[in-house]
Amino acid sequence: MPASNTKRCAFSQAVGKGEIWPAFQPIVSMDNGALIGFEILARWNSPRFGAILPDEFIPWAEEDGLIDQLTHNLIVSACTVAAKWSGDFYLGFNISPMQFNQDDMATMIFSAVKETGFPLHRLKVEMTEKTLIDENSAAHALLKRLNSAGVAIMLDDFGTGYSNLSKLQNFSFQTLKIDKSFVRNIASNMNDRKIVTAIIDLGTSLGLEVIAEGVEDIEQARVLQSLGCVLAQGWLYGSDMTSADAALFAGLHKPANC
Numbered sequence: 001m002p003a004s005n006t007k008r009c010a011f012s013q014a015v016g017k018g019e020i021w022p023a024f025q026p027i028v029s030m031d032n033g034a035l036i037g038f039e040i041l042a043r044w045n046s047p048r049f050g051a052i053l054p055d056e057f058i059p060w061a062e063e064d065g066l067i068d069q070l071t072h073n074l075i076v077s078a079c080t081v082a083a084k085w086s087g088d089f090y091l092g093f094n095i096s097p098m099q100f101n102q103d104d105m106a107t108m109i110f111s112a113v114k115e116t117g118f119p120l121h122r123l124k125v126e127m128t129e130k131t132l133i134d135e136n137s138a139a140h141a142l143l144k145r146l147n148s149a150g151v152a153i154m155l156d157d158f159g160t161g162y163s164n165l166s167k168l169q170n171f172s173f174q175t176l177k178i179d180k181s182f183v184r185n186i187a188s189n190m191n192d193r194k195i196v197t198a199i200i201d202l203g204t205s206l207g208l209e210v211i212a213e214g215v216e217d218i219e220q221a222r223v224l225q226s227l228g229c230v231l232a233q234g235w236l237y238g239s240d241m242t243s244a245d246a247a248l249f250a251g252l253h254k255p256a257n258c
């Protein structure tokens with residue numbers, strides 16, 4: 001069997017055994033460092049192949065019909081640990097475009113959260129612009145269902161998918177995440193800065209929460225703040241961490257009024 005097939009086979013067994021674990025990356029308020037939420041990122045440490053990243057294994061999970069099981073397991077394990085931490089931070093889970101074609105996706109999410117004790121209204125769903133672009137009425141209905149249950153929707157990697165802006169108002173979502181490719185050179189590249197300015201203004205005028213992704217240094221953070229962006233995610237504030245580290249982070253970075 002080719003090595004890549006062996007790896008893929010090991011991956012599918014790892015999903016079955018619940019070995020894909022949730023890493024937590026903090027989303028913070030840039031002015032005071034207060035914790036707003038965590039994005040949950042799937043991780044696999046294969047005993048045989050070492051650490052494999054989601055860019056490699058998520059497509060396998062999608063193609064091999066394992067993505068729902070993987071997402072379900074991540075929600076259960078992340079929510080179970082986070083339910084024990086104080087604070088009112090949210091957890092954001094990445095949902096693949098194809099999962100929006102499945103009527104029972106909302107039911108899968110609700111049932112995963114239910115047993116964990118984590119409040120449903122502190123769970124958010126991250127979807128990419130691709131989900132918006134593929135004209136998809138099932139997705140529309142699903143988003144409404146999630147929203148009515150108190151689950152907010154975040155539009156991930158915003159700015160990379162050339163989405164039809166007029167579609168933004170038709171879909172029910174509450175957060176725009178500015179893709180890290182625009183943030184990377186924001187301190188030196190005026191075009192990137194103009195794009196980010198436009199996204200921040202668009203999001204703010206639509207009443208959306210706006211999060212800058214991939215903030216790695218203080219210079220980028222200063223520019224973003226000067227443009228009116230308040231929330232950020234990136235290595236400057238915290239990388240993807242284990243639940244033990246995330247628990248410490250949550251304890252140290254409580255909002256001022258908690």
Ligand code: G
Nearest residue numbers: 040041042053054055058071074094095096
């Ligand atoms: O850390 P990073 O290498 O985690 O993530 C790479 C890509 O994989 C990102 O685009 C991220 O959204 C995606 N990703 C990470 N975890 C998950 C997951 O649980 N489900 C899906 N569908 N995508 C994920």
Ligand code: G
Nearest residue numbers: 094156157213214215216233234235236240
């Ligand atoms: O596509 P999505 O936004 O879900 O993916 C998040 C990805 O961004 C993950 O691969 C995560 O590890 C990565 N990431 C998080 N913070 C930073 C950062 O500050 N710089 C860079 N280059 N990548 C980051």
Ligand code: MN
Nearest residue numbers: 039094126156
């Ligand atoms: Mn994401």
